[in-house]
Amino acid sequence: MALSKRVPGDLARLITFSDAVVAIAATLLVLPLAENATRGGLPSLGDIVAESGGQVLLLLLGFLVICRFWLTHHDIMRELVTFDAPLFWSNAVWLFSIVLLPFTTSLIGTSDSRDPASTGVYIGNMLLTCVAALAMQWHVTRTPSLQSSKSRGTARLTGGVVTVITMAAALVIAVLVPAVGPWALLLLVFDGLIAKLLRRRTHDAGSTAKVTR
Known part of the structure; x- marks a missing residue:
């Protein structure tokens, strides 16, 4: 089907396909644990837990990361009534x-957590996800016809921009200071607060401007 010849229901198919890809990716996170459980005869539960403790933490971390990315994607897609080629391809990325x-x-689990290459690839992967989401948000704000009538003019890029900057900073820190490793991602704890403060400041500035007119 050509992207220029969309029919009713195509947006729903795109969202369903995207949700399915996310669900499969989240499911694949558990495969290393499944391999440990079936390796070497019949290990006891204690042996499995002792061997897989770090991978359990990685499973939880990866699952939470994917959930957060899905929520951002959901916020973008739920206000749309259609899509176009730029949105489709940014969604594909x-x-x-x-x-x-x-x-x-899995690279973090199978290598030294202080290895800047492994950590850089891991955080770089998440940075790519954030940049692609920001590209989707930017295109939606520039193309009001993609949005429902009640949503036009309400989309904001502040949160996406702050997340991209924070993720990029975490990547630089993790690569330049290998001892920090994946803990550089703790910077993301503050991105939501920073985005909220910036939105409030922008809103207050807009309100002040209206009053002074």
Whole structure:
């Protein structure tokens, strides 16, 4: 089907396909644990837990990361009534980055967590996801015809921009200071607060401007 010849229901198919890719990627995170459980005869539960403790943490981390990315994607897609070629391909890049997450997450588990190459690939993967989501948000704000009438003019890029900057900073820190490793991602704890403060400041500035007119 050509992207220029969309019919009713195509947007729903795109969202369903995207959700399916996310679900499969989240499921693949558990494969290393399944391999440990079936390796070497009949290990006890204690042996499995002792061997897989780090991978359990990686599973939880990867699952939470994918959930957060899906929520951002959901916020973008739920206000749309249609899509076009730029949105489709930026969504495809986003999906590709999600497909890579189980692999890059496993790199952290199978190598030294202080290895800047492994950590850089892992955080770089997430940075790609954030950039693709920001590209989708930017295109939607520039193309009001893609949005429902009640949503036009409400989309904001502040959160996406702050997340991209924060993720890029985490990548630089993790690569330049290998001892920090994946802990550089703790910077993301503050991105939501920063985005909220910036939105409030922008809103207050807009309100002040209206009053002074």
